[in-house]
Structure formats: C-alpha cells, structure tokens
Amino acid sequence: MTAPRPVSFIHFHGLTLLIVEYEGTEYVAAKTLTDLCGIDWRDAKRTLKSADSAILYGTLALSTPRIEGVGGTGSPHEVIYIRLDRARMLLARVNTSNMRAKSNAGAADALLALQVEWTEALHAYETTGIAAKHGHRETLDTVLKLVKARAACSDTRERAALTTMLHGVCASMGYPVMTAADIQPNLPGV
Numbered sequence: 001m002t003a004p005r006p007v008s009f010i011h012f013h014g015l016t017l018l019i020v021e022y023e024g025t026e027y028v029a030a031k032t033l034t035d036l037c038g039i040d041w042r043d044a045k046r047t048l049k050s051a052d053s054a055i056l057y058g059t060l061a062l063s064t065p066r067i068e069g070v071g072g073t074g075s076p077h078e079v080i081y082i083r084l085d086r087a088r089m090l091l092a093r094v095n096t097s098n099m100r101a102k103s104n105a106g107a108a109d110a111l112l113a114l115q116v117e118w119t120e121a122l123h124a125y126e127t128t129g130i131a132a133k134h135g136h137r138e139t140l141d142t143v144l145k146l147v148k149a150r151a152a153c154s155d156t157r158e159r160a161a162l163t164t165m166l167h168g169v170c171a172s173m174g175y176p177v178m179t180a181a182d183i184q185p186n187l188p189g190v
Contacts, residue, residue, distance in 0.1 A: 003062060003063045003064065003065050004020035004021060004022035004027060004062050004065050004081070005020060005021045005022070005065060006018055006019070006020050006021075006065045007019050007020060007021045007026065013036065013107070013110060015032060015036060017029070017032055018065070019084055020062075020065050020081065022060065022062060022081070025058070025083055026083070026084040026085070027058070027060065027062075027081035027082060027083055027084060028081065028082060028084050028087050029079050029080070029081055030044065030045075030048055030057070030059070030080045030081060030082045030090070031044075031045075031079075031080065033082075033087060033090060033091065034090075036107065037091070037094045037099055037104075037107070037111065038098075038099050038102045038104045038107070039094065045080055048080055048082065049061075049080070056086065056089065057082040057083060057086050057087075057089065057090055058082060058083030058086055059080060059081070059082055060080075060081050060082075061078050061079070061080055061081075062078070062079060062081055063077065063078060063079070064077055064079055088114075088118060091111060091114065091115075092114075092115050092118050092119075094111060094115075096108040096109075096111050096112045096115070099111065117133075117134070121133075136173060139169060139172065139173055140173075142169055143166065143169050143170065143173075146162055146165055146166040146169065147166065149162055150162040150163060150166065
C-alpha cells in the first residue's frame with residue numbers, strides 16, 4: 001500500500017474533505033461521501049471495488065496519508081479513494097428516496113437539487129458542447145457577446161476597450177487572461 005500525499009481541503013455541504021494526490025491525480029475518501037448519503041459502507045465498498053465501478057470512479061485502495069505536524073502513533077490502514085473529478089458521478093447515482101426513508105430529508109433535498117442541476121449541465125454539454133452553472137450562464141453570454149462585438153469592430157480604440165472588458169469578465173469568472181510573459185516568462189524581451 002502506497003500513501004497518497006495530502007494536498008488540500010474542500011468544503012462540501014457541511015463536510016470538510018481531505019483531498020489527496022496520488023500519481024498526479026486528486027482523490028477523496030469514498031466513505032465520507034457515502035456516510036453523507038446514509039449509504040451502508042459495506043455495500044458501497046463492494047460496489048466501488050467492482051470492475052466497472054472501479055473504472056468509472058477511479059477507485060484505489062491506498063494507505064492513510066501522513067500529515068506532517070499532526071500527532072498520532074497509529075499505523076497506516078487501507079482507505080478506499082475515488083477520483084475527485086468523478087465524485088459527483090457517485091453522488092449523482094445515489095437514490096435520494098432511500099436517503100429520505102432513512103430520515104435524511106434535508107440532505108436528500110439538497111442532493112436531488114444538485115442531481116437535477118447536473119443532468120441539465122450534462123444535457124447542455126451533450127447538445128451544445130457548453131455547460132455552465134446557473135449563475136455563470138449570463139456571464140458566459142456576456143463573454144460570447146463581447147467576443148462577437150470585438151471581432152466585428154474595425155476601430156482600434158473600441159476593439160481595445162472591448163478587449164479590456166472581455167478580460168475583466170474572464171477575471172471575474174476566475175479565468176484571468178494570461179499575458180505572453182505569464183505563458184513564456186523566459187523569452188528575451190517579453
């Protein structure tokens with residue numbers, strides 16, 4: 001058993017999840033997610049290790065990561081991890097009716113809302129090639145309009161202004177436009 005390297009924490013619906021890296025890919029402990037949904041761990045563990053599910057979720061059994069500066073003398077034990085970029089697929093396949101039956105209605109409602117959002121995003125991606133969160137759709141529309149306006153603009157000053165606006169909108173979405181110096185910082189004269 002090889003130990004993954006802890007890299008960060010994310011907050012997800014009241015949980016703080018440790019994200020670990022193993023061979024360049026980020027993973028999350030599967031049991032934390034199944035516990036959130038009220039799924040029996042023994043059944044979930046068996047399912048996650050099955051051939052197709054292991055491929056779908058990128059399931060790995062790794063030893064617990066060692067976090068420097070944290071005390072403890074316990075020996076490492078096996079933890080079942082799934083790829084972080086595939087964790088939502090696990091949650092998308094959870095039966096929210098079963099969660100409600102186990103008196104977990106609040107979590108079931110929240111997960112069902114996410115599942116509906118994910119199905120809409122998947123549909124948008126499969127039909128148009130673009131999917132965006134509800135709050136980002138208007139911003140994405142603005143980006144597309146600015147790109148079209150800039151392409152149609154012949155005045156250099158107006159084109160520069162539209163470019164500045166486009167860069168500002170991209171930065172607000174968390175995608176700052178890189179300069180040539182950012183991309184190739186070691187080129188002479190850049």
